[in-house]
Amino acid sequence: VSEHHVDHRGGQTRIIVDPGASSDLASYAALAAPDHRPVAIIDANVARLYPDLLPSVARLIVPAGEAHKSRDSWAALTDHLLEMECDRQTLIIAIGGGVTTDLAGFVAATFLRGVPWIAVPTTTLGMCDAAIGGKTGVDTASGKNLVGAFHQPRAVIADPNFLATLPDAVYRDGLAESVKHAAIFDEDDFAWLDAQVDAILARDPEVLAELVAASCQIKATMVTEDEHESGIRAILNAGHTIGHALEHASDYLIGHGQAVAFGLIEEAVIGESMGVTATGTAEALGTLLAKFGFDTTMPPSVDESRYRAALRSDKKNRNGKVRAVLLRRIGAVARQQDGSWTWEIVAR
Ligand SMILES: NC(=O)c1ccc[n+]([C@@H]2O[C@H](COP(=O)([O-])OP(=O)(O)OC[C@H]3O[C@@H](n4cnc5c(N)ncnc54)[C@H](O)[C@@H]3O)[C@@H](O)[C@H]2O)c1
Numbered sequence: 001v002s003e004h005h006v007d008h009r010g011g012q013t014r015i016i017v018d019p020g021a022s023s024d025l026a027s028y029a030a031l032a033a034p035d036h037r038p039v040a041i042i043d044a045n046v047a048r049l050y051p052d053l054l055p056s057v058a059r060l061i062v063p064a065g066e067a068h069k070s071r072d073s074w075a076a077l078t079d080h081l082l083e084m085e086c087d088r089q090t091l092i093i094a095i096g097g098g099v100t101t102d103l104a105g106f107v108a109a110t111f112l113r114g115v116p117w118i119a120v121p122t123t124t125l126g127m128c129d130a131a132i133g134g135k136t137g138v139d140t141a142s143g144k145n146l147v148g149a150f151h152q153p154r155a156v157i158a159d160p161n162f163l164a165t166l167p168d169a170v171y172r173d174g175l176a177e178s179v180k181h182a183a184i185f186d187e188d189d190f191a192w193l194d195a196q197v198d199a200i201l202a203r204d205p206e207v208l209a210e211l212v213a214a215s216c217q218i219k220a221t222m223v224t225e226d227e228h229e230s231g232i233r234a235i236l237n238a239g240h241t242i243g244h245a246l247e248h249a250s251d252y253l254i255g256h257g258q259a260v261a262f263g264l265i266e267e268a269v270i271g272e273s274m275g276v277t278a279t280g281t282a283e284a285l286g287t288l289l290a291k292f293g294f295d296t297t298m299p300p301s302v303d304e305s306r307y308r309a310a311l312r313s314d315k316k317n318r319n320g321k322v323r324a325v326l327l328r329r330i331g332a333v334a335r336q337q338d339g340s341w342t343w344e345i346v347a348r
């Protein structure tokens with residue numbers, strides 16, 4: 001009943017959002033890549049919690065955690081595939097959070113110069129954000145996501161039932177990107193989120209299916225219009241100029257979602273003071289984000305000077321000026337007259 005199909009890239013990537021879909025992964029795999037032999041690359045916690053997933057499929061386990069989104073993991077996985085004599089008829093099935101789908105997607109992008117893959121996100125962030133859009137890659141000592149490739153999955157199968165076993169902090173942190181998607185693109189979705197806060201926090205699977213489908217739809221629309229990130233896809237960076245600076249200044253002790261939540265609010269405050277963002281936008285964001293349990297003020301532990309230094313080194317900056325995506329109001333981003341999606345801002 002609650003199966004959602006999200007149109008993405010003219011049907012080249014199928015996105016299915018359906019509580020229970022994970023019991024049907026083998027048929028989705030056969031549909032997505034007929035005549036291919038599936039190999040699952042699975043997050044260790046997911047493999048432990050869901051031992052019955054894809055019983056007859058070879059599985060490679062990725063240890064949990066961002067530290068394993070690495071070139072070492074990529075090397076180990078590709079070596080295993082070679083030892084297993086996998087060929088170009090291999091289909092990679094990535095099952096886990098953003099760490100696993102980024103890593104396994106990059107394996108798929110590079111193994112034998114590219115084999116098809118499908119993404120089975122199992123976290124809020126994975127379903128609402130990371131698994132959509134075809135960005136794959138690994139971290140390096142110099143920074144996150146610096147080595148990677150664009151490689152679209154054939155299908156994204158999101159089963160909200162996976163979210164039941166997520167630790168609370170991980171579950172909530174991913175919701176910030178959903179709020180962001182609604183804030184940049186869909187006022188009705190924003191109002192819907194506000195009305196459904198209790199059901200969302202209670203992890204009602206039907207409500208989660210709607211939340212994930214709405215979020216995927218917005219991200220998929222951006223990506224379809226701008227697959228390689230030259231234009232409108234930039235608006236997905238709303239909240240991220242301030243958010244990244246905060247994460248950096250906290251040595252990544254602050255979760256990404258918490259950082260983005262604060263970034264959305266703070267960028268709206270700045271936008272309002274510039275007369276770009278409608279009055280009341282920051283307050284609306286703060287009210288909703290607080291209901292989801294996010295802190296809406298700058299954490300006292302963050303070092304001001306490191307925060308400012310991190311802002312100055314943001315990759316969106318031009319001519320040494322800090323730039324950010326600014327909302328016009330809830331549900332719409334402000335575009336400059338020259339077509340640019342970012343604005344020069346002065347941090348408070
Ligand atoms: N490719 C993109 O466009 C994109 C976008 C946003 C984020 N990302 C990437 O996503 C990554 C973060 O993803 P994440 O937040 O999903 O983190 P994650 O993959 O590290 O998962 C978080 C934790 O949850 C556990 N877990 C996963 N599913 C579970 C389940 N169903 N039940 C219980 N535990 C479960 C994992 O083992 C891990 O400990 C970052 O590396 C980020 O760069 C990528």
Ligand SMILES: [Zn+2]
Nearest residue numbers: 177240256260
């Ligand atoms: Zn983000």
